[in-house]
Amino acid sequence: MTPTAPRPSGASGLQAEVGPQWLFLVILAGLGMVGPFSIDTMFPAFARMGTEFGASELAMQQVVSVYMLFFAVMSLVHGPLSDALGRKPVVVAGTVAYIAASVGCALAPSLPVLLVFRALQGLSAGAGVIVSRAMVRDVYADHEAQRVMSHIAMIFGLAPALAPIAGGLLLGWSGWRGIFWALVGLGIVLLVLVWAFMPETHPAERRSRLDVRALGAGIGAVWRNPHGRRLAFTAMLNNGAMFLFVASAPLFVVNLLGLGENDFWVLFVPLISGLVIGSWVSGRLAGRMSGSRLASLGYRISLVAVGAKLVLSLVPATRALPWAVLPLPVLTFGIALAFPVLTLAMLDLFPDNRGAASSVQNFLALLGNTVISGAIAPALGFSQWALAAGSLVLIGSGWLLWRRHLAVAPAVPRGPEDAAAYEPMEDL
Secondary structure: OOOOOOOOOOOOOEOOOOOOHHHHHHHHHHHHHHHHHHHHOOHHHHHHHHHHHOOOHHHHHHHHHHHHHHHHHHHHHHHHHHHHHOHHHHHHHHHHHHHHHHHHHHHOOOHHHHHHHHHHHHHHHHHHHHHHHHHHHHHEOHHHHHHHHHHHHHHHOHHHHHHHHHHHHHHHHHOHHHHHHHHHHHHHHHHHHHHHHOOOOOOHHHOOOOOHHHHHHHHHHHHHOHHHHHHHHHHHHHHHHHHHHHHOHHHHHHHHOOOOOOOOHHHHHHHHHHHHHHHHHHHHHEOOEOHHHHHHHHHHHHHHHHHHHHHHHOOHHHOOOOOOOOOHHHHHHHHHHHHHHHHHHHHHHOOOOHHHHHHHHHHHHHHHHHHHHHHHHHHHOOOHHHHHHHHHHHHHHHHHHHHHHHHHOOOOOOOHHHHHHOOOOOOO
16 A cells, blocks of 8 residues: 555654554444444344334344444445544534434334334444544555554454344343443443544545535545446445345344354354454555455455355255354455455545545445345345355455456555546446
8 A cells, every 4th residue: 555645754654643542443443343233232132122012023124224224324424524524523423323322222112113213323323433444544554554444343343243242141131122221331432432532633624615515526426436436336245245144143043053042152253253363364464465465365265265155055964053154254254354455445546535435335335234134134044055155146246346446447546646647447
């Protein structure tokens, strides 16, 4: 990666003063954890919530898909708003709204009311996730940005593994409403950390004009660039290959493996262990291996893993544990190798509109996840081989788009002064 701004002497790659680096990274990782934690803590409670509300499995799946849909819609706003108002005000406002929405979920008397507050939760939860990625590129240059992004991914990658375990414990202790009260507590802790310790990384002189048309123009500029659009679809498919297993967790763990509401760790620990280890390796290789080679290696590893999962799923003797989950950490290991590269490549395309670029990339990923959780996961959740085949199609399509991007995209610009050199060459 090349610098996006001159580095101060002796700053070790820092482009802005952020105070203690470890605390800054912890805050960014915490903001990134909110999204997956708000999804995965629910899974152990689906059966009890469905019984209380008299809702079917398909209806309960909408607790996830509604959240994801509104998360995706608002993600188009959070990034451009942070480009205009600064990163910190948007994160603070989003965290306050998230706390209020979580209180509403905890007090919901019916499924329709719960879905309304889940929608509000989705509208607000994305602020931290999206803005935190833009902040990484505000602060870090060169391969340090890839290393930091990998470290953050490693930290908040623990959330999906811990969330269903925590959800199961809370379910036994205080019922499903206690899960939402725990999310209220998480939101309060993050609000205190952000308010007291998170610096503003996007100074006033670099902000865009606060105008609805200008904000829309920023989004439009990102979307019209064929290279940015291609990278956004690539990231969506890359993430979707893993999220298919996440979204189908209640079906996979309970129906296909015959386990209980406290056994979701059987799926999530393998998934996330690969993600965490892959993020660590990606950080270690930053500066030693080019981003394009690293992402390509990650795709090859993921393709082999999900292909092995499909083969094992077709053999009755290997549909049980541990074979049922053995290839999953290898799949997510490969995904984690590619993730920082895809994210930074997108941000580097638009050095003056990083918030908008992050929004577009996240919007498309979340929109894909919404379709997966609301339609594809329920449709394929009848068998392990169907889930494996669906994941193979997703990761294979992402690999083809990435190869296409490497073939037609020009070199990444060094900074805002070189952005004009990154003109669209070919359509998607």
